[in-house]
Amino acid sequence: MADVSRYDTLLRGGRVICPASGVDGIKDVAIRDGRIAAVEDTIIPTSATDVIDVSGKLVLPGMIDTHGHIYQYVTGRFGLNPDMVGVRSGVTTVVDQGGPSCMTLPGFRHYIAEKADTRVYAFLSAYLVGGLEGHFYPNLYSPEGVDVDATVKSATENKDLVRGIKGHAEIGGFARWGIKVMEMAAQISRRSQLPLYVHFGQLWGLPESGANGEDANTIMERVIPLLQPGDVLAHPFTRHPGGFINEEGVVHPIIRAAMDAGLRVDVGHGSHFSYRVARASLPAGVIPYTLGADMHGYNTEVPQPAGTPDEHHDDENHPFLGQARFSLTQAMSSMMALGIPLEDVVPMVTKNPAEMLGLSDRIGALKPGYAADVSVLHDDRGRFLLRDNEDTRVIADRLLRPAFCLRNGKRFDADSPILPHAVAA
Missing domain, CATH: 2.30.40.10 (Urease, subunit C, domain 1)
Structure with missing residues (x-):
């Protein structure tokens, strides 16, 4: 008693x-x-x-959403209100994946983290522009848009808020710049002694000249050797090229070896998620360690005040508006529908993300x-x-x-x- x-x-x-x-x-x-x-x-x-x-x-x-986009206004239509994703959705902690950069982190701290009722952390973008609407402006994410020293300094001086680094390994970027940007992101992660969270799956589209000789099937084999235990492979069930599944519909053999070596897998649900791909991946042992909802303004119906400018509302780059399929509990329901027991899903949103953030001594239990x-x-x-x-x-x-x-x-x-x-x- x-x-x-x-x-x-x-x-x-x-x-x-x-x-x-x-x-x-x-x-x-x-x-x-x-x-x-x-x-x-x-x-x-x-x-x-x-x-x-x-x-x-x-x-x-208190549930921890490991993949949010909550740098409202600064990241255009991408950023949602942190409390809509967080406490008002039953989630007590949200990790913004790559919204703030070394240039914009002070604003993120003051206007988002300190103002929100939700507990907020960030994985700092490897890019100077942070999580701007890159599908409109991919050249902002070139090697010239990365400052390794400045990003390491920002991450190191703000570890109360910054718990990792966000990078992108996707065919649109590889077709433009090869592996250079990923090498720089890995360098930032190592020097700041923070985990690297890597987006997989096509995001920015291909340049006019096609793939410039790059093959999406080779991205995994080239990127994983840059990583180390504790780093995170995101979007295991992406429906887009360059993910965990090759063109033949088979999980890349290197994935299982990477997981055995201590790399983690985060679902990053949202519009990347595919039941078809998940059903092919799970039997191969691709069991997620953490589970993020990946909600943002391009896959979520966001109520707009009257007179709010919304120039991208109806264009082809915003095809999922209004379908409201995503939340952390909805992602948990997806995992259960795929046959993962509730008892194995709960650690993905509690104990495991607290460990990923290095915060097991205060949250997640x-x-x-x-x-x-x-x-x-x-x-x-x-x-x-x-x-x-x-x-x-x-x-x-x-x-x-x-x-x-x-x-x-x-x-x-x-x-x-x-x-x-x-x-x-």
């Missing part, structure tokens, strides 16, 4: 799953002064000021003394339709939806307007 000293909040009767502490069962969770105070089979309700009945729901350590970051989810049963951007349709018998979260003990309901709606099959 827990100590009956007064608690601020008590979450009663939910299924608590905390992989970091080995807990999985019906428990009560007590919070005091913004921190986890106790996790017990039963805690006396009168010991808490606020008692919340969460029976029938999942109670997880429901341990006494840790920040009271808690995600409470609906666990719906039935028949639900899930779709990817190839329009592959999957019938799931289980759907996770966010109910609310606590961030340092403060409650935020899951009322984000960009959350997908459940679709019955």
Whole structure:
């Protein structure tokens, strides 16, 4: 029985799953002064000021989205509001993947990280321009757009916020500049002693002269030797050329060896995700370590105030607007629909990303003394339709939806307007 000293909040009767502490069962969770105070089979309700009945729901350590795009306004239509992706979607921590650069990190710190209710971190872009709308302006991402020394200095001096480096290994870039930019990104990562998160899958399109002799099938074999244990391979289930699957539909043999050597795999769900590719990859042992939603303004319906300029709203570069298929809980539901048990999915959004960020001592677990970051989810049963951007349709018998979260003990309901709606099959 827990100590009956007064608690601020008590979450009663939910299924608590905390992989970091080995807990999985019906428990009560007590919070005091913004921190986890106790996790017990039963805690006396009168010991808490606020008692919340969460029976029938999942109670997880505050979920960590490892792949967000939340540098709102600065990255054009790409950047979403951090709290729409974060606490208002049941997610307590969001990692912006490559939005800020060494030039724009001060603005990211002041206007995003310090202003958001969500806990925010960044993987610093290897490029001076950061995460601008590169599919419109690919030449900004050439070797001339990389300053190794300045980026190392920025990353090293801001490690409270910067937890890694973001680079791109994709055929559009390789066709223009070869492997040079990736070599520079790896140099930044090594010198700053931070993990390198590598985007795979075509992103910027090919130059007018075609692929300039480059073969998307060779990118993996050329990039992976640049990496080291702890680095992250993103988009394992991408539907675009240059990913984990070769033109014959087979997983590159080097992937399994890389994972065995300590490289990590992050799903980076969003518009890159393909059920078809996932079904080919999972039997080959490509099991994700972490799971990011990869929501951004080009794959999410973002409510626009009247009179807001939106010059790209209807063009061909913005084909997914309005489909609202992506969130971290939707990505978790996708993994479960592919046959990965819930018990193996939960570490992908809690314990494992905390380890990836080097923050296992403070987030990613429901341990006494840790920040009271808690995600409470609906666990719906039935028949639900899930779709990817190839329009592959999957019938799931289980759907996770966010109910609310606590961030340092403060409650935020899951009322984000960009959350997908459940679709019955």
